[in-house]
Amino acid sequence: MREIPHFIDGRAVGQATGEQGDVFNPSTGEVQARVGLAGPDLVDAAVQAALRAQPAWAAQNPQRRARVMFEFKRLVEARMDELAALLSSEHGKVVADSRGDVQRGLEVVEFACGVPHAQKGEYTEGAGPGIDVYSMRQPLGVVAGITPFNFPAMIPMWMFAVAIACGNAFILKPSEKDPSVPLRLAELFIEAGGPPGILNVVHGAKPAVDAILTHPDISAVSFVGSSDIAAYVYATGAAHGKRVQAMGGAKNHGIVLPDADLDTAVKDIIGAAYGSAGERCMALPVVVPVGERTAEALRERLLAEIGTLRVGVATDPDAQYGPVVTAAHRKRIEDYIALGVREGAELVRDGRGFALQGHEAGFFVGPTLFDRVTPEMKTYQDEIFGPVLQIVRAESFERAVELPSRHAYGNGVAIFTRDGRAARDFAARVNVGMVGINVPIPVPVAYHTFGGWKRSAFGDANQHGMEGVRFYTKVKTVTARWPESRMEGESSFIIPTMR
Ligand code: NAD
Numbered sequence: 001m002r003e004i005p006h007f008i009d010g011r012a013v014g015q016a017t018g019e020q021g022d023v024f025n026p027s028t029g030e031v032q033a034r035v036g037l038a039g040p041d042l043v044d045a046a047v048q049a050a051l052r053a054q055p056a057w058a059a060q061n062p063q064r065r066a067r068v069m070f071e072f073k074r075l076v077e078a079r080m081d082e083l084a085a086l087l088s089s090e091h092g093k094v095v096a097d098s099r100g101d102v103q104r105g106l107e108v109v110e111f112a113c114g115v116p117h118a119q120k121g122e123y124t125e126g127a128g129p130g131i132d133v134y135s136m137r138q139p140l141g142v143v144a145g146i147t148p149f150n151f152p153a154m155i156p157m158w159m160f161a162v163a164i165a166c167g168n169a170f171i172l173k174p175s176e177k178d179p180s181v182p183l184r185l186a187e188l189f190i191e192a193g194g195p196p197g198i199l200n201v202v203h204g205a206k207p208a209v210d211a212i213l214t215h216p217d218i219s220a221v222s223f224v225g226s227s228d229i230a231a232y233v234y235a236t237g238a239a240h241g242k243r244v245q246a247m248g249g250a251k252n253h254g255i256v257l258p259d260a261d262l263d264t265a266v267k268d269i270i271g272a273a274y275g276s277a278g279e280r281c282m283a284l285p286v287v288v289p290v291g292e293r294t295a296e297a298l299r300e301r302l303l304a305e306i307g308t309l310r311v312g313v314a315t316d317p318d319a320q321y322g323p324v325v326t327a328a329h330r331k332r333i334e335d336y337i338a339l340g341v342r343e344g345a346e347l348v349r350d351g352r353g354f355a356l357q358g359h360e361a362g363f364f365v366g367p368t369l370f371d372r373v374t375p376e377m378k379t380y381q382d383e384i385f386g387p388v389l390q391i392v393r394a395e396s397f398e399r400a401v402e403l404p405s406r407h408a409y410g411n412g413v414a415i416f417t418r419d420g421r422a423a424r425d426f427a428a429r430v431n432v433g434m435v436g437i438n439v440p441i442p443v444p445v446a447y448h449t450f451g452g453w454k455r456s457a458f459g460d461a462n463q464h465g466m467e468g469v470r471f472y473t474k475v476k477t478v479t480a481r482w483p484e485s486r487m488e489g490e491s492s493f494i495i496p497t498m499r
Contacts, residue, residue: 002033007186009049010196026092026323027313029361038204043211046200050142050169053197058167062116072192088314090178092323105157107446112165128498137473139167140219148225149175162468234458245459249383250411253404254284257417265416272440273389323363333386340379405431411452
């Protein structure tokens with residue numbers, strides 16, 4: 001059986017002893033590889049390599065660091081087909097979607113290529129008599145990222161591209177469910193001229209995460225995953241003196257006003273609800289039609305569109321979505337569908353027990369649609385993370401603002417309307433971090449920042465963009481005076497003021 005190694009100090013590192021995890025091919029249901037699950041020793045080996053490499057990397061001028069990122073981008077682009085196929089084989093998303101996963105990460109690498117500009121400090125000439133003040137943004141040192149299974153290329157690149165370009169060394173602990181693409185990215189970083197020890201990959205589960213959170217030489221931790229674990233990572237990392245940003249789960253609503261272009265909205269909602277089998281933190285698993293007429297028309301069109309969906313293996317070029325990541329996750333989704341029925345929601349389309357001919361052992365779930373879901377239901381409150389769309393009918397615009405605003409999660413929300421004033425009002429008032437106006441999946445471009453509100457994010461810094469640069473750097477402010485002759489005079493015992 002193939003073994004997926006760790007990557008420490010520029011080399012593949014096998015794991016002779018200790019626990020291993022299974023890496024499945026979700027389209028066939030087979031175990032295709034094993035991955036070592038690191039404990040504190042391997043995490044520490046990666047930290048020691050990072051500590052050795054980081055000072056020289058930080059001392060390089062920022063253009064040189066940017067040049068490595070340019071070359072890394074070129075290499076990843078050249079390997080796009082290979083990376084997308086590898087990603088699909090472990091995650092299960094269709095290959096075109098895997099290309100999107102790599103591409104959205106590369107856009108953050110492009111942003112990181114601009115680090116000489118982004119990391120520039122500030123300068124005040126003549127802040128006092130003969131006194132200049134300047135601020136520098138210096139790297140933190142060794143930082144770590146812990147990433148989820150659902151974007152094994154994009155989310156690691158959100159983190160390490162910015163961190164490394166700013167002069168840090170990085171320890172990546174990717175999801176143990178699909179670890180191969182993160183490993184390939186680290187190899188390509190070395191091929192691009194990145195020094196050994198600057199990007200290390202340590203695979204693992206909770207023990208590896210705990211070793212990162214408690215390691216005294218790791219200055220900051222970026223996490224993306226489910227909310228309970230995000231809350232734990234935030235609290236534990238902070239208790240150990242680290243800077244932490246921890247993105248959590250989501251339950252995004254798509255609001256459909258009566259004046260929306262229904263043809264376009266339905267296509268957008270179907271893509272955002274079922275694409276990647278619903279395993280996206282910016283998916284739209286809840287749709288909120290305003291008014292009964294909108295609800296009836298929407299339901300009819302959604303059903304018609306669902307009837308045309310093709311679920312297939314990840315390599316099927318005609319499939320709209322593939323299997324979910326593991327059999328355990330499929331069971332969890334199917335249990336939620338059963339719960340929805342018990343809670344009294346109307347199951348309009350049932351995706352349970354879906355079997356794909358010739359791939360009966362694959363982890364497939366058919367498209368599922370619920371109507372008449374209400375906020376009291378657990379299936380509405382929880383993130384299901386599967387191809388399950390829930391219709392929650394709203395009687396008014398006010399109710400449509402209230403539903404996502406009161407939900408415990410606050411990652412993304414979308415509104416479909418032709419009324420600019422209503423959309424503007426909605427965007428201003430809704431209590432959610434990222435808003436789409438006739439855009440179903442409003443993942444911000446790389447030079448803006450990504451982050452939800454409420455239980456969707458813990459900490460105060462978003463991912464990538466200038467917030468990423470701020471997260472991975474600390475400000476040092478220098479107040480300088482160059483006297484013309486030797487300083488004379490008396491000591492001052494009052495705080496200096498620059499009149
Ligand atoms: P997960 O929380 O199970 O795992 C995330 C990471 O935490 C993995 O690296 C995993 O190994 C580690 N981990 C798992 N259990 C742990 C534990 N008990 N203690 C410490 N670490 C642990 O998430 P997942 O299933 O891989 O990913 C899906 C989740 O991620 C969804 O909730 C989704 O909404 C969320 N997500 C959020 C965003 C965002 O930016 N807000 C983006 C993508 C995914």
